[in-house]
Amino acid sequence: MLIYRPWLLLPPLLLLLLSACSGAEENSPGPDQTVIKKDGPSGKKDGPNPKLDKAQPKLDKAQPKLDKAQPKLDKAQPKLDKAQPKLDKTQPKLDKAAPPLDSGPAIPYSGSFPQGSGDLSATLTVAGLKRLVKIYKPSTAKAGAPLMLTFHGTHGQAYDMLKAGSAYAREMAAKQGVVLVSPQARKMTVGDWDDHGAGDVYWETYPSTNPKTNPDLLLVQAMIQEAQKTYKVDPKQVYTLGHSNGGFFSILVAMTLPNKIAAFAANSAGLVLCTTMGACSFVGSGTSCAAYKSQSGYCKCSGAYKPATVATSPRKPPGYLVHASDDTTISVQYMCTLAERMAALGYKYSLNIKTGHGHSMPYNLGVD
Numbered sequence: 057m058l059i060y061r062p063w064l065l066l067p068p069l070l071l072l073l074l075s076a077c078s079g080a081e082e083n084s085p086g087p088d089q090t091v092i093k094k095d096g097p098s099g100k101k102d103g104p105n106p107k108l109d110k111a112q113p114k115l116d117k118a119q120p121k122l123d124k125a126q127p128k129l130d131k132a133q134p135k136l137d138k139a140q141p142k143l144d145k146t147q148p149k150l151d152k153a154a155p156p157l158d159s160g161p162a163i164p165y166s167g168s169f170p171q172g173s174g175d176l177s178a179t180l181t182v183a184g185l186k187r188l189v190k191i192y193k194p195s196t197a198k199a200g201a202p203l204m205l206t207f208h209g210t211h212g213q214a215y216d217m218l219k220a221g222s223a224y225a226r227e228m229a230a231k232q233g234v235v236l237v238s239p240q241a242r243k244m245t246v247g248d249w250d251d252h253g254a255g256d257v258y259w260e261t262y263p264s265t266n267p268k269t270n271p272d273l274l275l276v277q278a279m280i281q282e283a284q285k286t287y288k289v290d291p292k293q294v295y296t297l298g299h300s301n302g303g304f305f306s307i308l309v310a311m312t313l314p315n316k317i318a319a320f321a322a323n324s325a326g327l328v329l330c331t332t333m334g335a336c337s338f339v340g341s342g343t344s345c346a347a348y349k350s351q352s353g354y355c356k357c358s359g360a361y362k363p364a365t366v367a368t369s370p371r372k373p374p375g376y377l378v379h380a381s382d383d384t385t386i387s388v389q390y391m392c393t394l395a396e397r398m399a400a401l402g403y404k405y406s407l408n409i410k411t412g413h414g415h416s417m418p419y420n421l422g423v424d
Contacts, residue, residue: 165278169286173197175218182278183271188240189279190214192226193287196233202293203283204229205276205309206238207302209417210250210258214240217297225297235287237279241301242271249362250301251334259305261363267312276309280316296320299417300386304363307394310373311364321376323417324383326390327366327397330357338389340381343409345392355389366397374404380413 167180169191176191206217206225217238218226229236242260247253249262260272267273283289295318298306303325310320330336336355340348348354375398379391388409395407410418 162281163274163277165274165282167282169282171286178282180275180278180282182275185242185271185275187275188214190218190238190240192218192229192236192238194230194233194235196230197235197287198233199288200290201287202232202234202295203280203287203289204234204236204295204297205279206236207259207296207298207305208238208241209298209300209302210252210256212241212257212302214238217299217302235283235289237283239275239279249328249332250304251332252301258301259308261304261308262360265308265312265364270312272305273309273312276313277316291316293318297322298325299323300325300415307375308363310375311367314367314369314371314373317373319374319376321378322391322394323378324380324386324391324415325363325394326377326379326386326388326392327394328357328362328390329359329393330355331359333362333386333390336387336389337384338387339384340388340409343381343411345395345407345409348389348392355387361397366394366401366403368401372398372401372403375406377405377407378410378418379408380410380415382411382413383415385415 163182165180165182167178169178169189170176173193173195176193178189178191180187180189204225208214208216215238218236225234225236228234241257243255243257244252244260245254247256248258248260250258252258260270264270265273267277280291280294284291294316296306296309297320298304300323303322306320306322307325307327310317328336336357338348338351338353338355341351342348375394377391377395379386379388381388391407391409395405398405
């Protein structure tokens with residue numbers, strides 16, 4: 057998993073203030089200085105003092121030269137001030153890459169994550185629903201560690217994404233000190249556009265895309281809050297990773313919570329414009345999205361964006377998109393559609409089209 061963290065805020069800049077020294081013109085000798093000639097120690101008019109008095113004006117005349125040099129320092133000050141805005145203008149670019157801590161209202165929930173390291177389990181009650189959450193916290197994960205939320209596919213289990221035998225992200229987590237949190241999807245009472253039916257276990261997406269009302273999006277926000285509270289994870293390094301229906305949900309989370317998600321990854325998912333996901337069964341040849349458009353069976357669908365509209369908000373979470381050209385469950389065309397839409401809106405992304413993987417999730421997706 058490419059952990060995109062180019063996203064630290066530029067520290068405040070220290071402004072250097074230079075003050076001009078006051079002139080010394082008040083100390084310049086006046087025309088009455090010749091009085092010294094009359095009041096020397098000898099009382100004589102032409103004693104040795106007049107010679108000293110005549111030398112004094114030479115020193116006085118040199119003083120204004122120092123005063124004239126002072127304004128040169130003052131004139132240089134505006135050059136420093138003019139350079140300051142250039143540094144300030146770079147700040148928004150960093151903000152887009154590294155999301156600030158969301159200042160929105162906290163999501164109410166009960167339950168907590170356990171302390172310790174290794175494989176952990178918790179139950180959070182969010183929106184009146186008890187939700188199972190599996191956690192892998194390696195001993196290398198310290199305060200300020202990144203957080204990765206992983207989402208299983210249809211009929212999957214929370215621990216699927218964390219199994220040692222198919223450790224999609226586990227190796228990466230141990231090596232880089234990342235906390236992995238994998239929740240359990242719900243058993244739904246109705247079907248949806250992703251070819252689900254009543255009784256299926258899946259993540260709720262379109263048309264329920266409001267993060268204030270969608271129970272699964274509320275769970276995501278509660279998990280982020282709890283991970284910050286218990287494990288002190290970095291709120292600016294929260295990532296999502298999902299496969300199949302979990303991949304669609306990973307996209308939904310990034311698009312509806314752009315100020316909470318640093319970057320997202322999705323495998324065997326994409327952006328669907330067809331009425332249902334299964335309406336397009338295109339299987340591509342090769343690894344070029346551009347070449348697919350001229351191949352037999354390429355679908356021409358139009359409709360609402362699913363799992364969600366690609367956000368046009370100021371902050372655009374980068375994406376790592378993975379799909380197999382020979383996937384017969386979810387067409388690679390959908391991932392190409394997502395990549396095309398992200399490019400049009402100025403998102404940064406990496407598209408990796410594989411061959412020979414079908415609908416499986418690559419073992420090293422989390423490591424990539």
